[in-house]
Amino acid sequence: MDFRHILNSKKLFLSLILGVFFTLTTCKTFAIQHEEHTAEAKNAEQEAFNPTTAILEHIADSHYWHLWGETSLPLPIILFTDKGTEFFSGAGFHHGHEAYQGKYYTYKLIDDKIRVVNAEGEVDKEASSHIYDFSITKNVLAMWIAGTLLFIIFFSVAASYKKRVGKAPKGLQSIIEPVIMFVRDEIARPNIGYRYERYMPVLLTIFFFIWINNLLGLVPIFPGGANVTGNILFTFVFSFIVLLVVNFSANKYYWKHIFMPPVPVWLYPIMIPVELIGVISRPFALMIRLYANISAGHIIVLSLISLIFIFKTLWIAPVSILFVLFMDVLELLVAFLQAFIFTMLTALFIGTAVEEHHH
Amino acid sequence: MEQLFEGLLNDHLGFVVWAAVAFIILLILLAKFAWKPIMSAISDRERSIEDALLKAEAAKEEMARLTNENEQLLKEARAERDLILREAKILKDQIVAEAKNVANIEGNKMIENAKLEINSLKAIAMADVKNQVATLSIEIAEKVLRREFDNKNAQDELVADLLKEVKIK
Numbered sequence: 001m002d003f004r005h006i007l008n009s010k011k012l013f014l015s016l017i018l019g020v021f022f023t024l025t026t027c028k029t030f031a032i033q034h035e036e037h038t039a040e041a042k043n044a045e046q047e048a049f050n051p052t053t054a055i056l057e058h059i060a061d062s063h064y065w066h067l068w069g070e071t072s073l074p075l076p077i078i079l080f081t082d083k084g085t086e087f088f089s090g091a092g093f094h095h096g097h098e099a100y101q102g103k104y105y106t107y108k109l110i111d112d113k114i115r116v117v118n119a120e121g122e123v124d125k126e127a128s129s130h131i132y133d134f135s136i137t138k139n140v141l142a143m144w145i146a147g148t149l150l151f152i153i154f155f156s157v158a159a160s161y162k163k164r165v166g167k168a169p170k171g172l173q174s175i176i177e178p179v180i181m182f183v184r185d186e187i188a189r190p191n192i193g194y195r196y197e198r199y200m201p202v203l204l205t206i207f208f209f210i211w212i213n214n215l216l217g218l219v220p221i222f223p224g225g226a227n228v229t230g231n232i233l234f235t236f237v238f239s240f241i242v243l244l245v246v247n248f249s250a251n252k253y254y255w256k257h258i259f260m261p262p263v264p265v266w267l268y269p270i271m272i273p274v275e276l277i278g279v280i281s282r283p284f285a286l287m288i289r290l291y292a293n294i295s296a297g298h299i300i301v302l303s304l305i306s307l308i309f310i311f312k313t314l315w316i317a318p319v320s321i322l323f324v325l326f327m328d329v330l331e332l333l334v335a336f337l338q339a340f341i342f343t344m345l346t347a348l349f350i351g352t353a354v355e356e357h358h359h
Numbered sequence: 360m361e362q363l364f365e366g367l368l369n370d371h372l373g374f375v376v377w378a379a380v381a382f383i384i385l386l387i388l389l390a391k392f393a394w395k396p397i398m399s400a401i402s403d404r405e406r407s408i409e410d411a412l413l414k415a416e417a418a419k420e421e422m423a424r425l426t427n428e429n430e431q432l433l434k435e436a437r438a439e440r441d442l443i444l445r446e447a448k449i450l451k452d453q454i455v456a457e458a459k460n461v462a463n464i465e466g467n468k469m470i471e472n473a474k475l476e477i478n479s480l481k482a483i484a485m486a487d488v489k490n491q492v493a494t495l496s497i498e499i500a501e502k503v504l505r506r507e508f509d510n511k512n513a514q515d516e517l518v519a520d521l522l523k524e525v526k527i528k
Contacts, residue, residue: 061374078373113370128366134373143381150385154393161400166407180397200398201390209385233371237378 051306059227059298061139062112063090067222075136079114081105082130090135105131139234142226146212154208183207183343191347192354199350202245206238207343214294214335218328229338230294232287239283242346247279250353282349286342293338297331489527496525 065073074091083104092100096109105116105127114135116127153172160173169177188196188203213234216224228234258275261268304323307316500518 113366115366129369131369132372133370134376136377137374139374140377140381143378147381147385150389154389154397158393158396161397165400166404177401180401184398184401197398201386201394204394205382205386205389209382231374233374234378237375237382241379241382 049306049309051303051310054306054309055299055302058302059230059295060112061137061227061231063093063109063114063135063137064095065138065141065222065226073222075138075141077107077114078134078136079107080132080134086131107131138226139228139231142216142224142228143213143234145223146209146216146228149212149216150208179208180204187340187344187347191344191351193351195354196347199245199249199347202241203343203347206242206346207339210238210290210342211336211339214339215332217294217298218331218335227295227298229290230298232291235287235291238290238342239287242286242349243280243283245346246283246349246353249350251356253355254353282345286345290338290342293334297327297334301327301331485527492525492527496522 063075063077065075067073072095074089077086077088077090077092079086079102081104086102086104086107088100088102092098093107093109096112099106099108099117099121105124106118107114108117108121108123109115110123114131114133116124116131118124153176157173157176160170164170164173168174183204184196184200187207188200192199210229213228217227217229219225258279259272261271261275263271301324304320304327307320308314503514503518
């Protein structure tokens with residue numbers, strides 16, 4: 001199956017957003033003229049709003065979880081240094097304004113990255129290269145929240161299966177069951193074949209974890225809003241797991257196809273590297289696809305919200321909200337679709353690895 | 360390039376490890392406490408539904424077979440009834456025909472008898488008539504004879520002629 005056209009649909013929406021920008025240029029010029037009159041009266045040291053940094057800040061991982069206004073949730077900092085483990089609250093950094101005196105070094109938050117500073121407040125690169133940041137960041141906490149939600153949902157569903165043996169599903173069970181059946185009948189069985197049952201736990205976990213993280217990422221307030229599935233490291237971990245699952249379940253036909261492809265022997269120097277690249281490139285494509293789709297959705301929504309601050313007028317808000325609403329509905333679909341595609345392609349790769357007959 | 364990768368492991372290895380740990384814990388716990396019971400419950404229920412459907416199908420077939428049997432029985436009974444009726448009809452026709460035949464024969468016999476009797480009576484009557492005619496003829500002849508006795512030859516001829524003319528059947 002080919003799902004590449006879904007990626008192309010992003011282009012459509014980008015051009016739509018560009019269209020919005022162009023139609024509102026008149027509005028902007030008006031705002032600028034208006035600004036010129038009032039700017040002098042206003043606080044001159046107020047720094048200009050830069051949408052790029054604001055957006056990238058929002059989609060990146062962080063050592064804080066911004067709640068509202070000036071209030072942020074400080075997250076625990078865990079550092080593995082060459083001298084020992086450091087454990088302290090992120091509140092110690094005061095949003096990166098101050099250095100924190102730890103047990104072994106003095107640390108400072110620079111661009112949300114922890115660096116060792118010396119007594120003069122300068123970054124000590126040599127010492128910094130010995131510390132490993134294992135902090136519970138925003139994305140780690142978001143993953144835990146998603147995991148907890150999954151536990152609550154699926155343990156209660158499993159309990160209702162035990163309670164209502166052989167009866168028709170009810171309540172939450174009847175919402176979840178069609179999705180599980182969908183994963184089994186539309187994803188696992190057609191792609192893997194009769195051995196699908198072995199891979200169901202991995203496929204279901206991947207599907208629901210990605211889906212719930214996608215959905216939580218759409219929620220703008222506290223328990224949600226973290227860009228977990230739009231983080232390339234997260235998608236890297238998942239596609240690496242897919243790589244391991246696929247290659248460890250591969251049979252001799254799969255390896256034979258890679259190391260003894262059905263081509264003339266003199267082509268082997270070309271074919272074997274190509275096949276080996278194929279082994280890596282398939283999970284790599286999974287990683288990029290999920291990361292790019294979810295990040296793009298977040299960036300578009302944040303761009304639309306940024307319009308209000310770029311034009312510095314509240315009158316743009318209804319337009320922004322309308323488009324954000326439209327995008328959010330679309331992202332609801334994308335959230336499901338990306339989880340589906342990731343699981344689907346995983347099942348497809350497993351299917352090719354465990355395929356018995358050879359063609 | 361060097362700057363791009365500077366501190367990459369220091370800053371991001373932690374998240375990668377956390378994500379992997381989160382996934383593995385999630386996979387193990389969900390597989391044990393959610394996916395296994397849910398999948399087995401679903402497949403059990405599917406199997407029981409399939410069983411029930413198969414049983415219903417079998418019951419339907421059994422029902423159809425019974426209905427068929429009943430119909431067969433009914434048909435047979437009807438055929439038997441028809442056979443009996445047909446036989447009775449044949450029997451009746453036979454009896455009627457026989458009776459008719461007997462009656463015919465009897466009638467014919469009676470008619471024959473009557474004819475015979477009529478014929479015998481007729482013969483008797485004829486004999487009587489013949490006797491009377493003879494007597495009458497004799498009387499006539501006597502009278503003629505007595506009168507014509509004189510002309511004996513002429514009278515004889517006459518008698519002979521008369522007798523010739525009289526024809527009795």
